[in-house]
Amino acid sequence: MRKTVSILGSTGSIGKQALNVITDLSDKFNLFGLAAGANIEALKEQIIKHKPKIVSVQDEKAALELKKEFPKLEILFGREGLEQIAGNKQNDIALIAVSGTAGLYPTIAAINNNINVALANKETLVSAGSLVMKLAKEKKVNIIPVDSEHSAIYQCISNKDKDFIKKLIITGSGGPFRTRTLKDMQNATVAQALAHPKWSMGSKITIDSATLMNKGLEVIEAHWLFNIDYKDINVVIHPQSIIHSAVEFVDGSVIAQMGIPSMHIPIQYALTYPQRCKGIESETLSLTQVSRLDFEEPDLNKFPCLKLAYQSGKSGQTYPTVLNALNEVAVEEFLNTQIKLTDIPNIVEEGLNKHNPMPANDLNAIIAADKWGRDFAKNLINKYLIKK
Amino acid sequence: MRKTVSILGSTGSIGKQALNVITDLSDKFNLFGLAAGANIEALKEQIIKHKPKIVSVQDEKAALELKKEFPKLEILFGREGLEQIAGNKQNDIALIAVSGTAGLYPTIAAINNNINVALANKETLVSAGSLVMKLAKEKKVNIIPVDSEHSAIYQCISNKDKDFIKKLIITGSGGPFRTRTLKDMQNATVAQALAHPKWSMGSKITIDSATLMNKGLEVIEAHWLFNIDYKDINVVIHPQSIIHSAVEFVDGSVIAQMGIPSMHIPIQYALTYPQRCKGIESETLSLTQVSRLDFEEPDLNKFPCLKLAYQSGKSGQTYPTVLNALNEVAVEEFLNTQIKLTDIPNIVEEGLNKHNPMPANDLNAIIAADKWGRDFAKNLINKYLIKK
Numbered sequence: 001m002r003k004t005v006s007i008l009g010s011t012g013s014i015g016k017q018a019l020n021v022i023t024d025l026s027d028k029f030n031l032f033g034l035a036a037g038a039n040i041e042a043l044k045e046q047i048i049k050h051k052p053k054i055v056s057v058q059d060e061k062a063a064l065e066l067k068k069e070f071p072k073l074e075i076l077f078g079r080e081g082l083e084q085i086a087g088n089k090q091n092d093i094a095l096i097a098v099s100g101t102a103g104l105y106p107t108i109a110a111i112n113n114n115i116n117v118a119l120a121n122k123e124t125l126v127s128a129g130s131l132v133m134k135l136a137k138e139k140k141v142n143i144i145p146v147d148s149e150h151s152a153i154y155q156c157i158s159n160k161d162k163d164f165i166k167k168l169i170i171t172g173s174g175g176p177f178r179t180r181t182l183k184d185m186q187n188a189t190v191a192q193a194l195a196h197p198k199w200s201m202g203s204k205i206t207i208d209s210a211t212l213m214n215k216g217l218e219v220i221e222a223h224w225l226f227n228i229d230y231k232d233i234n235v236v237i238h239p240q241s242i243i244h245s246a247v248e249f250v251d252g253s254v255i256a257q258m259g260i261p262s263m264h265i266p267i268q269y270a271l272t273y274p275q276r277c278k279g280i281e282s283e284t285l286s287l288t289q290v291s292r293l294d295f296e297e298p299d300l301n302k303f304p305c306l307k308l309a310y311q312s313g314k315s316g317q318t319y320p321t322v323l324n325a326l327n328e329v330a331v332e333e334f335l336n337t338q339i340k341l342t343d344i345p346n347i348v349e350e351g352l353n354k355h356n357p358m359p360a361n362d363l364n365a366i367i368a369a370d371k372w373g374r375d376f377a378k379n380l381i382n383k384y385l386i387k388k
Numbered sequence: 389m390r391k392t393v394s395i396l397g398s399t400g401s402i403g404k405q406a407l408n409v410i411t412d413l414s415d416k417f418n419l420f421g422l423a424a425g426a427n428i429e430a431l432k433e434q435i436i437k438h439k440p441k442i443v444s445v446q447d448e449k450a451a452l453e454l455k456k457e458f459p460k461l462e463i464l465f466g467r468e469g470l471e472q473i474a475g476n477k478q479n480d481i482a483l484i485a486v487s488g489t490a491g492l493y494p495t496i497a498a499i500n501n502n503i504n505v506a507l508a509n510k511e512t513l514v515s516a517g518s519l520v521m522k523l524a525k526e527k528k529v530n531i532i533p534v535d536s537e538h539s540a541i542y543q544c545i546s547n548k549d550k551d552f553i554k555k556l557i558i559t560g561s562g563g564p565f566r567t568r569t570l571k572d573m574q575n576a577t578v579a580q581a582l583a584h585p586k587w588s589m590g591s592k593i594t595i596d597s598a599t600l601m602n603k604g605l606e607v608i609e610a611h612w613l614f615n616i617d618y619k620d621i622n623v624v625i626h627p628q629s630i631i632h633s634a635v636e637f638v639d640g641s642v643i644a645q646m647g648i649p650s651m652h653i654p655i656q657y658a659l660t661y662p663q664r665c666k667g668i669e670s671e672t673l674s675l676t677q678v679s680r681l682d683f684e685e686p687d688l689n690k691f692p693c694l695k696l697a698y699q700s701g702k703s704g705q706t707y708p709t710v711l712n713a714l715n716e717v718a719v720e721e722f723l724n725t726q727i728k729l730t731d732i733p734n735i736v737e738e739g740l741n742k743h744n745p746m747p748a749n750d751l752n753a754i755i756a757a758d759k760w761g762r763d764f765a766k767n768l769i770n771k772y773l774i775k776k
Contacts, residue, residue: 155641155643156643158546158547158548158549159546159547159548160546160547160662160663161546161664164663164664164665166666167672169675236675236676238675243644246646246675248672248673249664250664250665250666251653251656251657251660251664251665251666251667252647252648252650252653252667252671252672252673253543253645253646253647253653253657253664254645254646254647254673255543255544255643255644255645255646256631256643256644256645256646257641257642257643257644258634258641258642258643258644259640259641259642260640262640265639265640265641268639269639269641272639274548275548275552276549276552276637276638276639276641277552277638277639278554278638278639279639279640283640284555284636284640285636285640285642287557287624287626287634287683288624288683288684288685290683291682291683291684292680292681292682292683293680293681293683294679294680295675295676295678295679295680295681296676296679297676
């Protein structure tokens with residue numbers, strides 16, 4: 001039986017690969033809706049090629065423009081558009097691959113309508129993990145992670161083993177500054193920070209990989225997804241990115257998921273789950289060709305973002321929400337060449353120190369904390385502004 | 389609820405560790421029977437310490453001697469003793485850790501009586517895999533492998549994934565001669581061949597590790613256990629012995645089981661399956677302490693036994709039975725310093741070339757082939773005898 005899928009964030013890196021998956025496995029999937037942000041040209045091509053039943057874009061103006069070209073197509077916009085597509089009962093699964101906290105609303109809409117979620121949006125669980133996982137449990141909805149690390153962990157935990165987890169081991173390549181000095185990082189250009197050695201991803205997540213905030217967000221995400229204490233989640237730097245993460249069980253046995261560094265596999269797995277399929281990019285890993293795997297501890301002095309993420313996770317309440325909001329603004333300002341790469345953790349730390357936390361169990365508290373974090377970071381930019 | 393366990397081969401390396409497991413997890417296990425070979429002194433100590441309900445030894449003389457010391461204990465001997473202990477309906481699980489083809493009979497006795505088998509005896513599946521797996525399927529009995537490689541694969545295959553296997557990857561340390569020349573192997577002493585770099589095991593299996601026949605037998609065993617074609621079973625040399633084996637799925641995802649090189653974990657897993665428990669030797673693997681894992685192709689010129697095992701497996705019928713029988717005799721003669729290490733594959737190859745195969749689907753054909761192999765090898769020893 002075919003699965004009906006909607007893809008939110010269809011013009012991004014994950015969304016495009018997801019469309020490749022459902023095109024490749026066209027006997028297994030029907031496309032229902034597509035949602036994109038501001039990249040209307042790319043969305044137009046996708047509409048022509050993939051024939052969605054419904055689409056949504058970021059703003060009304062773009063929606064009206066699109067309507068002229070596709071008069072018979074149902075076209076929505078904004079937050080409501082995302083929610084209507086993700087929450088439509090025709091879906092078997094909704095892939096949430098929009099970036100930022102915008103992913104939170106359609107995720108909740110899907111869960112509320114008993115639709116399984118393939119979750120490629122980190123911020124949803126970082127900001128609102130408690131709320132989202134509680135709701136998913138109530139509604140008996142699967143949240144299947146798309147991030148390669150969480151997909152790895154998800155694949156490592158069989159039903160019979162789920163009560164015997166001791167520890168999660170999240171691996172990371174270490175990013176472009178693993179072998180560089182702190183001074184190199186202080187002087188890093190945007191181009192240098194975007195030159196990820198192993199993974200081709202969007203710019204926000206690539207900068208997060210350069211600061212290791214990405215691993216920090218993943219730790220918080222893993223905490224919520226798998227219900228594991230922060231003290232039992234370890235980050236290991238593994239430059240070859242072949243072991244995508246692992247789980248240690250109480251008996252000392254470790255199950256790891258491995259593969260070539262390609263997002264195609266976790267995207268496809270999330271969509272075909274619980275099945276596996278041979279796909280176009282199911283490239284075989286050859287351990288003898290890889291020949292060598294290395295592992296090292298992360299350097300928390302060089303990468304304070306990882307430490308800050310653990311701290312905010314352990315502190316709980318709205319701290320992770322604020323961490324994420326502060327970081328989003330700071331990364332954007334770095335990409336706009338307004339601040340230094342190494343000032344991202346400074347901005348995050350100042351914000352966390354000033355934040356008055358609230359319980360993170362309702363959406364209003366989360367949205368307020370998110371707004372507080374963004375405003376705080378924006379007000380702080382002047383202090384760190386690069387003199388040009 | 390406690391599981392009732394019998395341990396056949398209790399004075400061997402696996403048997404002793406299994407007794408440690410059930411002593412450590414004494415709230416989970418009852419001991420029913422113990423069976424040993426000729427090491428009566430060690431068995432006496434085990435009887436006093438572990439209080440089995442029934443024991444068996446190799447020959448009648450030893451049984452009578454033991455009876456004097458333990459007049460109230462039921463004491464059996466020989467093949468029938470093994471069968472009666474393994475097949476007793478009181479068992480929930482029988483650990484078959486006797487060495488050689490002697491393991492075949494109690495394995496069949498256990499299966500016939502619907503008792504799950506923890507199988508540490510390679511020869512059973514190598515010689516009679518078709519027969520044993522068919523019977524296990526009929527009787528709905530689990531054959532849970534104890535070998536670290538097969539335990540790894542067993543742990544990597546969740547119920548939902550079992551139909552999507554593409555390939556098995558069996559790892560091996562490469563043994564003591566991995567970095568030595570063929571000439572070193574030709575002149576190898578017994579002590580050199582027994583100096584395994586990673587695993588502490590019995591002498592037969594340690595010699596098999598030195599020739600890589602061990603990997604070959606494991607390939608055949610894996611073929612039967614997991615119902616996978618020989619062409620889809622790869623051997624990878626991995627000197628650190630941290631990844632104990634892995635499974636590649638059709639989507640390109642690879643699941644691997646890792647741990648410190650200790651037989652304690654797979655023995656315990658086989659006994660506690662489908663649960664996992666924290667045990668005395670559930671030592672934690674630290675990837676950052678291990679720091680590096682290497683992989684290379686096996687050198688089939690230096691280790692022809694591996695090639696011979698694949699050939700015999702692919703040829704099927706009674707070829708693997710004969711391979712195993714020829715190898716057992718040749719290893720024994722090497723341990724007795726009668727032949728060179730590098731003549732083991734020569735003897736195996738000559739035997740395989742001379743063998744007239746039979747279908748391996750009844751016990752008589754298997755026993756006849758096993759006997760033919762042993763006799764052939766014994767008759768061949770003179771040709772390879774080391775001149776002293």
